[in-house]
Amino acid sequence: MSHSPQYAVRLHDAIRRSETPALVGLDPRFEQLPDTLVRAARCRQLDEAATVASAFEEFCCRVIDVVSPLVPAVKPQAAFFEEWGPDGCRSLGHVIRYARRAGLLVICDAKRGDIGSTAEAYARGYLAGSDPDAAIWGADALTVNPYLGRDTLEPFIDVARQRGAGIYVLVRTSNRGARTFQDIRSDSQPLYRYVAQVVDELAVATAGGGDFGLVGAVVGATYPKELAELRNAMPHAPLLVPGYGSQGGTAADVADAFTPQGLGALVNSSRGINFAFRHKPYADRFAPDEWEQAVEAATRRMIDDLAEQTPAGNLRAGPECSSRLL
Amino acid sequence: MSHSPQYAVRLHDAIRRSETPALVGLDPRFEQLPDTLVRAARCRQLDEAATVASAFEEFCCRVIDVVSPLVPAVKPQAAFFEEWGPDGCRSLGHVIRYARRAGLLVICDAKRGDIGSTAEAYARGYLAGSDPDAAIWGADALTVNPYLGRDTLEPFIDVARQRGAGIYVLVRTSNRGARTFQDIRSDSQPLYRYVAQVVDELAVATAGGGDFGLVGAVVGATYPKELAELRNAMPHAPLLVPGYGSQGGTAADVADAFTPQGLGALVNSSRGINFAFRHKPYADRFAPDEWEQAVEAATRRMIDDLAEQTPAGNLRAGPECSSRLL
Numbered sequence: 331m332s333h334s335p336q337y338a339v340r341l342h343d344a345i346r347r348s349e350t351p352a353l354v355g356l357d358p359r360f361e362q363l364p365d366t367l368v369r370a371a372r373c374r375q376l377d378e379a380a381t382v383a384s385a386f387e388e389f390c391c392r393v394i395d396v397v398s399p400l401v402p403a404v405k406p407q408a409a410f411f412e413e414w415g416p417d418g419c420r421s422l423g424h425v426i427r428y429a430r431r432a433g434l435l436v437i438c439d440a441k442r443g444d445i446g447s448t449a450e451a452y453a454r455g456y457l458a459g460s461d462p463d464a465a466i467w468g469a470d471a472l473t474v475n476p477y478l479g480r481d482t483l484e485p486f487i488d489v490a491r492q493r494g495a496g497i498y499v500l501v502r503t504s505n506r507g508a509r510t511f512q513d514i515r516s517d518s519q520p521l522y523r524y525v526a527q528v529v530d531e532l533a534v535a536t537a538g539g540g541d542f543g544l545v546g547a548v549v550g551a552t553y554p555k556e557l558a559e560l561r562n563a564m565p566h567a568p569l570l571v572p573g574y575g576s577q578g579g580t581a582a583d584v585a586d587a588f589t590p591q592g593l594g595a596l597v598n599s600s601r602g603i604n605f606a607f608r609h610k611p612y613a614d615r616f617a618p619d620e621w622e623q624a625v626e627a628a629t630r631r632m633i634d635d636l637a638e639q640t641p642a643g644n645l646r647a648g649p650e651c652s653s654r655l656l
Numbered sequence: 657m658s659h660s661p662q663y664a665v666r667l668h669d670a671i672r673r674s675e676t677p678a679l680v681g682l683d684p685r686f687e688q689l690p691d692t693l694v695r696a697a698r699c700r701q702l703d704e705a706a707t708v709a710s711a712f713e714e715f716c717c718r719v720i721d722v723v724s725p726l727v728p729a730v731k732p733q734a735a736f737f738e739e740w741g742p743d744g745c746r747s748l749g750h751v752i753r754y755a756r757r758a759g760l761l762v763i764c765d766a767k768r769g770d771i772g773s774t775a776e777a778y779a780r781g782y783l784a785g786s787d788p789d790a791a792i793w794g795a796d797a798l799t800v801n802p803y804l805g806r807d808t809l810e811p812f813i814d815v816a817r818q819r820g821a822g823i824y825v826l827v828r829t830s831n832r833g834a835r836t837f838q839d840i841r842s843d844s845q846p847l848y849r850y851v852a853q854v855v856d857e858l859a860v861a862t863a864g865g866g867d868f869g870l871v872g873a874v875v876g877a878t879y880p881k882e883l884a885e886l887r888n889a890m891p892h893a894p895l896l897v898p899g900y901g902s903q904g905g906t907a908a909d910v911a912d913a914f915t916p917q918g919l920g921a922l923v924n925s926s927r928g929i930n931f932a933f934r935h936k937p938y939a940d941r942f943a944p945d946e947w948e949q950a951v952e953a954a955t956r957r958m959i960d961d962l963a964e965q966t967p968a969g970n971l972r973a974g975p976e977c978s979s980r981l982l
Contacts, residue, residue: 359773379792409774413781415792416746423742441770443801445831447685448735455739466705466741475769477803477826481833500803505771507807514842514850521847524840 334460334494337471338542341496341568342593344402344435349645350633351592353437353570354397355600356406356425358386362605364621383417386410390425393604396625398432400633403470405570405598408440426469430462435470437570437596441500443475443482450485457486459493471496473548473570476525483532487545491536496544496568501525501560504550504573522556526563533566542568542594549587551579551597558586561594569595575602575632581639592642603628660786660820663797664868667822667894668919670728670761675971676959677918679763679896680723681926682732682751684712688931690947693718709743712736716751719930722951724758726959729796731896731924734766752795756788761796763896763922767826769801769808776811783812785819797822799874799896802851809858813871817862822870822894827851827886830876830899848882852889859892868894868920875913877905877923884912887920895921901928901958907965918968929954 345351360368360382371385394404406429411422422438429436442452456472458465474486474497486497502512502522512522526547533543549560551573561569569587573579574597587595606612606628607621616624637643671677686694686708697711720730732755737748748764755762768778782798784791800812800823812823828838828848838848852873859869875886877899887895895913899905900923913921932938932954933947942950963969 357774407770407774409768409770409777409781413777413792415781416742416749418781419745420742441768441801442735444733444735444767445829448683448733451735451739455735455741455744466739475767475801475803476837477801478829479831479833479836479838481831481836482829503771503804503808505805505807507805510805510807510854511802511847511850512805514840514847516840516842521837521840524837528836 334492336538336540337459337490337494337496337544338537338540338568340460340470340494341402341435342542345593345596346645348400348402350401350636351588351596351642351645352401352629352633352636353596353598354393354401354404354603354629355439355598356390356393356404357600357604358389358410359605360385362608363389364607364618366619379414379417382414383421386414386418386421387424391428392622393625394425394429394432394434396622397603397629398429398434400626400629401434403435403437403596404429405437405439405600407600408438423467426467427462430468436468437471437473437498438467438469439473441473441475443478445478445482446485449482450489453486453489457489457493457495457497459490459495461493464493469495471498471546473498473500475500476528480528483545487532487536490544496546498546498548498568498570499525499529501529501547502549502553502556504552504577504579508550508553522560523563526560529567530564533564537566542566546570548572551584552577554579554583554586557584561586571595571597575599581635584636585640588641590641590644592640592645597636599632603632660818662864662866663785663816663820663822663870664863664866664894666786666796666820667728667761668868671919671922672971674726674728676727676962677914677922677968677971678727678955678959678962679922679924680719680727680730680929680955681765681924682716682719682730683926683930684715684736685931686711688934689715690933690944692945705740705743708740709747712740712744712747713750717754718948719951720751720755720758720760722948723929723955724755724760726952726955727760729761729763729922730755731763731765731926733926734764749793752793753788756794762794763797763799763824764793764795765799767799767801769804771804771808772811775808776815779812779815783815783819783821783823785816785821787819790819795821797824797872799824799826801826802854806854809854809871813858813862816870822872824872824874824894824896825851825855827855827873828875828879828882830878830903830905834876834879848886849889852886855893856890859890863892868892872896874898877910878903880905880909880912883910887912897921897923901925907961910962911966914967916967916970918966918971923962925958929958
């Protein structure tokens with residue numbers, strides 16, 4: 331029984347409110363942070379890990395300040411924080427809280443997965459859902475790896491259902507080598523389609539009468555044909571689509587991820603937004619100290635790109651938009 | 657090029673020295689900790705997460721004190737620490753360091769997996785190898801999930817090779833639902849055999865002339881027939897065998913994991929050792945405050961069981977043992 335607003339409802343409210351499915355990844359990479367920000371962190375901390383962690387906090391929170399009026403959600407990548415040990419972990423927790431307070435949905439990209447009561451421990455720790463204080467890490471949703479089997483997804487679903495949280499199961503990842511195992515075929519159907527089938531069953535079972543359930547799927551923008559196929563195979567699963575931008579996926583490539591109304595999917599960009607100030611065309615337009623303006627310009631460009639090339643454009647033509655014109 | 661003693665060499669040195677392949681899992685579950693230990697932690701900390709984290713540290717370090725003269729390695733389960741947020745993460749780091757100082761190999765059971773530079777971040781953070789200070793988390797080895805593909809294992813292998821660390825790739829997990837995806841068959845071969853094939857190729861490529869490489873495999877004791885099959889399919893991969901004890905696997909079930917000399921595998925028990933004082937036969941023999949004696953008795957029982965029922969018994973008949981008898 332659900333005690334909180336369902337994840338899919340919360341997700342779509344956020345998407346409709348910001349009129350875009352653009353998801354900003356938070357991928358702090360120390361060597362790419364703005365120099366002034368790193369120098370300031372060195373003044374605050376003596377220890378290396380504490381310096382990095384402090385710089386990550388400032389960087390991510392300033393990105394959040396820029397993007398929270400523009401997008402519905404952010405996706406911190408746990409690996410970059412964990413690399414710096416317990417200090418990095420503390421920063422991850424801080425950044426998630428900060429994003430929640432700024433009104434953003436937070437999808438923690440930690441790709442967890444384990445068996446039984448171990449999976450339960452991850453679920454209880456990460457999945458806060460509608461009340462950020464319901465779990466110590468405070469996330470709205472978590473990415474989850476399906477290799478261990480269907481029964482290992484269930485503890486995540488149980489916790490998510492109670493709290494109005496969601497999970498995104500890896501179905502088709504965006505890397506080149508995704509084919510090694512995900513494409514192994516049985517009865518002419520690749521493994522990722524078997525995973526998709528389970529995901530959609532679990533999405534239906536958790537939809538509570540709505541169109542979408544709390545179990546979603548990660549499907550890379552770098553495999554556009556399969557994205558269309560998987561949208562059809564999982565009509566009840568919210569999609570998380572990585573691979574747009576730096577990884578080579580275009581807005582046209584992700585068009586099939588959406589319903590005609592522009593719902594049902596979030597499209598992620600991380601590096602292309604976080605470090606826009608280091609790359610063309612933004613490096614020419616903004617000085618390094620104007621990195622936040624570059625973040626804003628890159629985010630706006632992505633939003634427009636998705637609106638022009640995908641059904642996400644229909645989010646802008648909705649009733650909210652017309653009433654605002656009156 | 658390897659700059660440090662290879663993982664397989666370090667692993668087998670440790671197994672030969674302790675004359676057993678018994679691996680003690682560190683699975684701190686707050687509600688099962690000894691009461692006196694929890695009460696003491698409440699005196700030290702006011703905040704709940706800090707209390708739990710402090711109790712975990714004391715519990716795990718005392719388990720380490722008991723088992724370090726007996727076994728070659730411990731396996732902390734990251735989920736139980738992470739559940740308690742940044743405080744829990746700090747305890748995990750502390751426990752790993754403490755175990756390393758006690759002379760144990762540490763396999764961090766975090767089942768990580770991600771693409772490209774993200775996988776690299778996990779690898780750099782966790783895999784310390786022979787020098788505990790080479791990575792912030794200080795582990796000798798890490799469990800890794802293969803679903804994302806072969807290319808996502810490579811960043812882990814590159815870092816592990818440089819540092820004398822190892823990885824254990826999930827091949828056949830010990831849970832009931834392991835079959836959902838791991839048994840999907842293509843050309844009459846199940847997925848887990850495809851993963852095993854890649855694991856053995858990577859193990860051969862990293863063996864540096866030795867019998868075993870730095871890439872190992874997780875294969876559950878709860879599927880004994882498949883354990884034998886997988887030992888043959890991956891002759892160069894060190895095995896990590898969960899599922900002994902509480903999960904139902906017996907010593908006879910894991911006998912096929914070993915070479916005739918009793919090498920090539922570690923067999924894990926977590927709950928059965930950690931919380932021995934709560935269960936038969938130890939609950940009858942030891943008072944709750946004698947929980948460490950229960951840990952010792954359960955560990956010795958497992959060691960004897962493996963020596964009696966598996967080729968691990970041959971570790972005791974080695975030259976070290978005979979020379980000690982002189």
